[in-house]
Structure formats: C-alpha cells, structure tokens
Amino acid sequence: xxxxxxxxxxxxxxxxxxxxxxxxxxxxxxxxxxxxxxxxxxxxxxxxxxxxxxxxxxxxxxxxxxxxxxxxxxxxxxxxxxxxxxxxxxxxxxxxxxxxxxxxxxxxxxxxxxxxxxxxxxxxxxxxxxxxxxxxxxxxxxxxxxxxxxxxxxxxxxxxxxxxxxxxxxxxxxxxxxxxxxxxxxxxxxxxxxxxxxxxxxxxxxxxxxxxxxxxxxxxxxxxxxxxxxxxxxxxxxxxxxxxxxxxxxxxxxxxxxxxxxxxxxxxxxxxxxxxx
Amino acid sequence: xxxxxxxxxxxxxxxxxxxxxxxxxxxxxxxxxxxxxxxxxxxxxxxxxxxxxxxxxxxxxxxxxxxxxxxxxxxxxxxxxxxxxxxxxxxxxxxxxxxxxxxxxxxxxxxxxxxxxxxxxxxxxxxxxxxxxxxxxxxxxxxxxxxxxxxxxxxxxxxxx
Numbered sequence: 001x002x003x004x005x006x007x008x009x010x011x012x013x014x015x016x017x018x019x020x021x022x023x024x025x026x027x028x029x030x031x032x033x034x035x036x037x038x039x040x041x042x043x044x045x046x047x048x049x050x051x052x053x054x055x056x057x058x059x060x061x062x063x064x065x066x067x068x069x070x071x072x073x074x075x076x077x078x079x080x081x082x083x084x085x086x087x088x089x090x091x092x093x094x095x096x097x098x099x100x101x102x103x104x105x106x107x108x109x110x111x112x113x114x115x116x117x118x119x120x121x122x123x124x125x126x127x128x129x130x131x132x133x134x135x136x137x138x139x140x141x142x143x144x145x146x147x148x149x150x151x152x153x154x155x156x157x158x159x160x161x162x163x164x165x166x167x168x169x170x171x172x173x174x175x176x177x178x179x180x181x182x183x184x185x186x187x188x189x190x191x192x193x194x195x196x197x198x199x200x201x202x203x204x205x206x207x208x209x210x211x212x213x214x215x216x217x218x219x220x221x222x223x224x225x226x227x228x229x230x231x232x233x234x235x236x237x238x239x240x241x242x243x244x245x246x247x248x249x250x251x252x253x254x255x256x257x258x259x260x261x262x263x264x265x266x267x268x269x270x271x272x273x274x275x276x277x
Numbered sequence: 278x279x280x281x282x283x284x285x286x287x288x289x290x291x292x293x294x295x296x297x298x299x300x301x302x303x304x305x306x307x308x309x310x311x312x313x314x315x316x317x318x319x320x321x322x323x324x325x326x327x328x329x330x331x332x333x334x335x336x337x338x339x340x341x342x343x344x345x346x347x348x349x350x351x352x353x354x355x356x357x358x359x360x361x362x363x364x365x366x367x368x369x370x371x372x373x374x375x376x377x378x379x380x381x382x383x384x385x386x387x388x389x390x391x392x393x394x395x396x397x398x399x400x401x402x403x404x405x406x407x408x409x410x411x412x413x414x415x416x417x418x419x420x421x422x423x424x425x426x427x428x429x430x431x432x433x434x435x436x437x438x
Contacts, residue, residue: 010421013420013421013424013425016424017395017402017420017424018401019401019402019417044428044431044432045424045428047373047428047431048377048380048424048427048428048431049396050377050381050392050393050396050397051373051374051377052397053296053374053397054292054296055292055295055296055299056292056295057291057292057294057295057309057312059309059313060287060288060291062313063287063291063312063313063316064283064284064287065280065283065284065320066280067280067281067284075324
C-alpha cells in the first residue's frame with residue numbers, strides 16, 4: 001500500500017497496535033523518515049497505549065480445586081452410562097423371553113386321583129367287524145400302572161390317537177422299555193363308541209410283545225413273518241405289492257410309535273379318559 | 278483439562294482477569310464476583326475446554342458478564358475515583374497514568390474493554406474478534422476510534438508535550 005497523508009494516521013495506529021506486517025512496517029518507517037512532520041503524531045498515539053499495571057487477585061486459593069480430584073470427561077461418563085443401559089436392556093429382554101417360554105410350556109393339568117383308576121385293570125378289547133359291538137378278545141392284562149406320575153383327564157393339544165378306520169387296525173410292536181405308555185386305539189368315525197384297547201407292555205419278558213391280532217381277520221400278517229414270507233414267496237405274484245404295503249404300514253407304525261414315546265397319550269378306561277405324559 | 282492444569286490457570290490468569298474486570302466496571306466486589314464466576318464456569322466445563330484455550334475462555338465469560346452489566350447501566354463508575362486505592366507498581370509518570378485512566382473512563386464500556394484486551398492482554402484484532410463476537414473490521418474501527426479519543430484527550434489537557 002502506498003502511504004499518503006490520507007492513510008498515514010491509520011497506518012500509525014496499526015503500528016501502535018502491532019498489526020503491521022514486516023513489509024508494511026518497513027514502508028511506514030521509510031515514509032516517516034522521509035516525512036518527519038508525522039513523528040509527533042506517532043508519539044501521541046504511542047502515549048495512548050495503556051502502561052503496564054499489575055493488580056492482584058487475593059482470593060486465588062478459593063478458586064483452586066483439590067489435586068486428588070480426578071476429572072472424568074463427560075463423554076466418558078455418558079458413554080459408560082449408555083453401555084450400562086444397553087446391557088440392562090438386553091438382560092431384561094432375555095429374562096422376559098425366558099419367562100414367556102416357561103409360561104408357554106407350562107401345561108394346565110388337573111389331577112384325576114380317582115381310586116378306581118389306580119385299581120382298575122385295563123381291558124384288552126378288539127374292534128369287531130360290526131360297528132358298535134364290543135368284544136373281549138383276550139384276557140385282562142396287568143393292573144394299570146401309573147408310569148409318569150399322575151394320571152390326567154385333560155386332553156392336550158398334542159395327544160396322538162391311533163385311528164382305526166373300518167376293519168384295518170394299526171398294530172404296534174411294543175418293546176419292553178421302561179416308562180412305556182399304553183397305546184390308545186380309537187375309532188373316530190364312531191366317537192360315541194370309542195373303544196380303548198390299551199396294550200400293556202410286559203416287562204417280565206425280554207422279547208418284544210407281539211401285537212394281538214384276531215386270527216379271523218385274513219390278510220393281516222404279523223411283522224415277524226414278513227421276512228420268511230419274503231424268502232419263501234418272492235415268486236408269488238402280488239406278494240411284492242403286499243409286502244410293500246406291509247412295509248409301509250410298519251414304517252408308519254414305527255413313526256407313530258416314536259411320536260407316542262415323546263408325546264402325551266390318552267388312556268380311556270370305561271368312561272374316563274386319562275392322560276399319560 | 279486436569280485439576281492441576283486448572284489450578285495453574287488460576288495461578289496464571291486470575292490477576293489479569295481481575296484487572297480486566299476491575300478496569301471495566303470500576304467496582305472491586307463486582308470484579309471479584311466476575312472473576313469467581315468465570316473460573317466456576319471454567320471448572321464446570323473443564324472436561325471440554327483444553328488448557329491452551331482457558332485464557333480466552335475466561336476472558337470471553339468476563340466480557341459477556343461486563344456487557345450484561347453495561348446493558349443494565351448499574352455499576353459503571355469512573356475508574357479515576359478509585360484508582361488511587363489500588364496497588365500500583367507501574368513505572369509511568371503518575372500524572373500520565375491518572376490522565377489515561379480518566380480518558381479511559383470517557384470511552385464506552387465496549388470500547389474500554391477492547392482497549393484493555395489490546396493493551397493489557399496483548400490480543401490481536403482477530404483474537405479480540407473471536408473473544409467478543411465482533412468481526413475483525415469492527416474491532417479495528419472501534420479500537421482506532423478509541424485510540425483517537427485517548428490521544429485527543431491527552432493532547433487537550435497538554436500532558437504529552
């Protein structure tokens with residue numbers, strides 16, 4: 001900037017305030033050297049600068065803080081608080097889920113502690129060809145044993161019921177295993193004439209108990225004869241289809257047996273329904 | 278900012294802050310209260326204010342407090358009345374100092390604070406602008422007007438020559 005008498009006063013004030021760059025300062029000093037009439041103005045502005053003056057604040061000790069007091073930045077405190085809140089929320093959520101599962105899995109059961117149930121002997125009945133007729137096909141088995149504690153009379157939603165349709169009957173080969181429930185066979189077509197044919201496992205025998213089949217029903221072969229029949233009559237026409245059908249039935253029965261093992265079973269004795277789980 | 282850094286700020290800045298407050302409001306008790314309030318505010322925010330920014334932070338708080346007092350027009354007394362009771366260790370001629378104090382009292386509160394920040398604390402135009410919320414051009418204009426006022430007052434009483 002070129003110095004003139006119009007801007008010299010401003011440059012002098014900037015000089016007094018220490019706001020000039022090195023180049024500007026050099027220019028000003030050169031100009032003042034060439035124009036000594038402005039030296040008095042420079043001196044007047046220099047005298048307007050406040051001289052150093054010391055004042056002492058006597059209460060500094062009241063302002064100071066104890067040295068052993070640690071200052072934790074607010075962002076750290078807020079971060080820790082947020083982390084704790086998140087952990088508590090997650091723990092509360094899992095707790096809520098577990099409680100909900102317990103309530104969901106809890107079965108509402110009522111006790112049926114009738115003595116007649118404990119002392120009654122299950123009857124082994126077979127479904128006759130004629131609907132509505134009851135027939136005792138075999139002598140009564142062992143007295144009913146409560147295998148899983150209390151007997152129930154409330155029908156659960158997952159209770160499997162073996163269905164007997166018409167003349168065909170699902171037969172199970174019961175293996176001697178502990179805590180075996182009884183099988184329930186019911187005819188859903190005639191619900192008012194449901195006949196229960198509990199098959200009690202015989203724990204005294206180590207051999208699988210063969211299913212009880214009335215001999216007067218042709219076409220229904222015991223499972224233990226299937227292999228022999230297969231060996232002997234593979235040349236028989238139609239036997240293959242029959243064997244395949246029997247195999248299929250056997251597999252279905254095994255699947256159903258697996259379901260029964262893991263599910264509740266309803267035992268109907270007379271007019272009473274007892275759930276075993 | 279650690280506790281030791283805060284205490285070091287108290288040791289280094291309290292005197293200058295008190296001087297600034299006192300020269301502005303000319304009231305000893307009010308100036309002390311301003312200093313205490315400024316350091317209390319700094320302590321409450323010491324987690325956010327680094328040690329290097331403490332001085333400008335304190336002067337900003339004190340400046341705003343003084344501006345509030347200026348707007349209320351309650352406690353502004355001419356500094357020339359009480360300056361003789363202060364501890365004085367400067368080496369300037371007493372008459373020039375007294376005349377300057379009187380000339381300083383003739384300025385507006387804002388211009389007075391700008392001069393104090395410039396002459397006592399050595400802040401640049403830009404630093405004063407940041408501290409006061411003005412822009413650098415405004416600071417320059419206000420300071421030049423103040424300088425001219427002080428210079429004209431000194432010349433008018435004939436103490437410079």
